[in-house]
Amino acid sequence: xSETQLQEAHDFxxxxxxxxxxxxxxxxxxxNVVLVFNRGFI
Amino acid sequence: xxxxxxxxxYDKFVAKDAVILVVGPDNKTxxxxxxxxxxxxxxxxxxPRHHVAKLYGQQVKLLKAGRMPAMMVxxxxxxxxxxxxxxxxxxxxxxxxxxxxxxxxxxxxxxVSNNASA
Numbered sequence: 001x002s003e004t005q006l007q008e009a010h011d012f013x014x015x016x017x018x019x020x021x022x023x024x025x026x027x028x029x030x031x032n033v034v035l036v037f038n039r040g041f042i
Numbered sequence: 043x044x045x046x047x048x049x050x051x052y053d054k055f056v057a058k059d060a061v062i063l064v065v066g067p068d069n070k071t072x073x074x075x076x077x078x079x080x081x082x083x084x085x086x087x088x089x090p091r092h093h094v095a096k097l098y099g100q101q102v103k104l105l106k107a108g109r110m111p112a113m114m115v116x117x118x119x120x121x122x123x124x125x126x127x128x129x130x131x132x133x134x135x136x137x138x139x140x141x142x143x144x145x146x147x148x149x150x151x152x153x154v155s156n157n158a159s160a
Contacts, residue, residue, distance in 0.1 A: 006121035009114070010097050014065065014087040017073035022063070022085060024116070031061045032144050033116040036044070037095060038066035041076045 009035075044111060044134040045082055051137040052083050058144035059118075063087055065094045115140065117147045119154075 013023040027033050048055070048062055055062055062084035066073070073086045089095065098114075113135065115124040124143055126135050 006123070008120050009116045009122050012094050012097055014089055014094060015070070017070045017077060017086045017088055019070070022087060024063075025120075027061055027116075027118075028120045029118055031059055032118060032147055034048075034055065034060050034062045034140060035114045035116060036048070036062065036064045037098075037112040038045070038064050039111050040067050041072055 009033075044128075044131075045076075045080060047134060047137060048084065049080070049082055051141065054137065054141050055144070058141055059148060060115075060144050061085065065089045067092060067095075115143055115147070118151050123147060 009024060011023060011025045013021050016022050024033065024035075045064070052062070064082075064084055065087045067090055068076070068088055069090050070088045073088045076082070077086050087094070110128040110130065111134065112128065113124075113126045114122055117123050124140075128134055
């Protein structure tokens, strides 16, 4: 698959539940990211 | 619940150089409670304003998917390599499938790195 066909994941920053900011970009070149969109605990 | 399934093989995900980020509409307190009750090791990101869901609304059809969970795998170059939309609360990819994908991505990344330094 050529690089140009792949979509770049948009960077974002959210605070984790302890208030620490987490950005997607901090994982670039370091980790694979499994991003799960949960729809609510209840 | 897919949180429990992911937790089961968390060590394997870590071994494959993956981090698990869970984004959800609940607030910080709800996340805190859910995380400690279920002893979840991954990163929980409360998004009550749906900021990330909206951000990914075009690339990942979250709005059409309604209240069902979705998942994506992003490689080390920041590219989306896999998307899954659940049909039901139980419809989640097997950990094995994700881990196999991570193996492929890691091998690919290694090839790219080796070629870059050649």
